[in-house]
Amino acid sequence: MKMNPLGRTGMMVSEICLGTMTWGEQNTEAQAHEQMDYALTQGVNFFDAAEMYPTPPRAETQGRTEEIIGSWFRASGKRNDVILATKMVGDGIKWVRDGKGYTRSSVMDAVDGSLKRLGIDHIDLYQLHWPNRGSYHFRKHWAFDASTQDKAGTVGDIHETLEGLNDAVKAGKIRAVGLSNESAWGTMQFVRLAEAHGLPRVASIQNEYNLICRLFDTDLAEVAHHEDVGLLAFSPLAAGILTGKYQGDVTPEGSRRSLTPNLGGRWGPESEAATAAYLDVARKHGLDPAHMAIAFCLTRPFMTSAIIGATTMAQLETAIGSKEVKLSEAILEDIATARRAHPLPI
Template sequence: MKQIALGHTGLNVSELCLGTMTWGTQNTEAEGHAQIAMALDHGVNFLDTAEMYPVNPVSAETMGHTETILGNFLAKGGRDRLVIATKITGEGSVATGGAPITPARMRQAVEDSLKRLQTDHIDLYQMHWPNRGSYHFRKLWGYEPPRDKAAIEAEMLAILQEAKRLQDEGKVRHFGLSNDTVWGAAAWLRLADQHGLPRMMTVQNEYSLLCRQFDSDWAEFAALENMPLLGYSPLATGLLTGKYAGDVVPAGSRRERSPELGGRITPFVFEAVSAYLGVAKEHGLDPAQMALAFYRTRPYPCLPIIGATNLKQLKTSLESVNVTLSEEVLDDIALARRQFPAPY
């Protein structure tokens, strides 16, 4: 597996990142550790988690359990060969009682994550979503932008100042965004440059063949500012594997716990899924591997965060690095997108 530069961080990471959000609900600790072992064997050195995890469902009772599972693995050794990313939960989460990100909240969250992860530093610390809200997670249809620019920027500056203190103390190496907008990213960078504070290095937004919002203004920003996309839900929560084709709900699947898959089940989605499954079949490709390999064709820095609930699924995703999409495949994908530009 190739190692690639992670933006301006100076870190080199694997071209796939292992996501962990099911560990503690859909997966046991032993299963999570088995996933890490398999990923390491395939050359993965980049893992992503969050203080809010596990999900399906998110709850105050289970908050932090995934970091604990990961921390128990790290305690066995090998921390120095891994790049660990985690996140602070934003405003409105049931896991934190709706608390927004503040300097004090961030400092406490970092300390708590370090303890659960059993490490002395976090390589990449991300704002799980902005306090001002965003259009992600199907909120686009009713999105209203904030208007109090001065208050928003004052809040950002205070967070960056605390980020600098945490960085100077060696507790966090780099900071990043998640579920943010182009304006937000630009504001974070401008304030950091003006005040000599840490730069937001990456952005973790949703991206898949079914969710292509990033391929517009965000694409330009990521390319010109060298802010890599860490794409979550690259298989559209399993839709692009074909396992839900025909509107079925396999036993033990994510859809069994979340029937609408976070708003992704719409009147149009299965037609779009069928189109992409057809492209994969026509060219003799595994549909999940095609969806993941598509990331490597993007004209901006990006990599997918892969997740799995069993080792067979994980192996399929890990082996996607051996797949290169031909121009014919890319032409057919482009045609499918034109037919179904926004299925959810």
């Protein structure tokens, strides 16, 4: 398993990260433990969670994923073998800390809540799940309007959030900080304010990235290169779409689509057509489409780690197996051709 630097933290993380958002909803505790055991044997040392998980988010299950990870740490004794990332939600989920977004005090409250559920004394990478000011991610880019944001207030909000993260770092409760569902401008504000005021510098940004969602390729890729803020790509299979299992508008029993019919705005005629083009490329070159999709993510120069998720061990084995797949120039050229025919399907 290839290891990549996590920003400028000195930590090295596997290029494949084990995602956890199905644990406690689609996966039982025992199944989650089996996934973690297997991932470690394959060289995966990086797990990603969130205080709001599992998904779909519900008040009745919120925090269960972190509790399951904590029970595995206690049972396995392997806390020190894992770089653990988790996330704090921004404004908007009423049953998570009364819907409070990021303030100096709420950061510590959220960190303490996660530490209690996990049963550990520190978190390796603590991420902000989405900006207080809102985000263009999850298909909101179609109607995104930055002109509604408060210029002075937004910068002040970021500074206050960094102060809260700094409190947690000084207390030894988190080692490094990261962003999620952020923009190039937002990322640069976190970098600029951290450097100006001696506050924690962001190590990574966790945004969606896959063959049919490539918003990261331009401005954010430039930020990642110059500022050493690498991408942690979530949904490298576009919620399973790129495996081809939903083609023909089918919904396999127990699949994510059975819980979220439009797959977070990803599923539609355009994404089905684009997926058909990528399936043709995989078929032409004798590749498993899941292998090709994840391996493509791993070719990107800004990629720190691709976050995989699975509801079965067979899916997990396939996803992790992508680390052995190398894409030739001919395959990459065919992928580029398919992209030009379907430039923004979701």
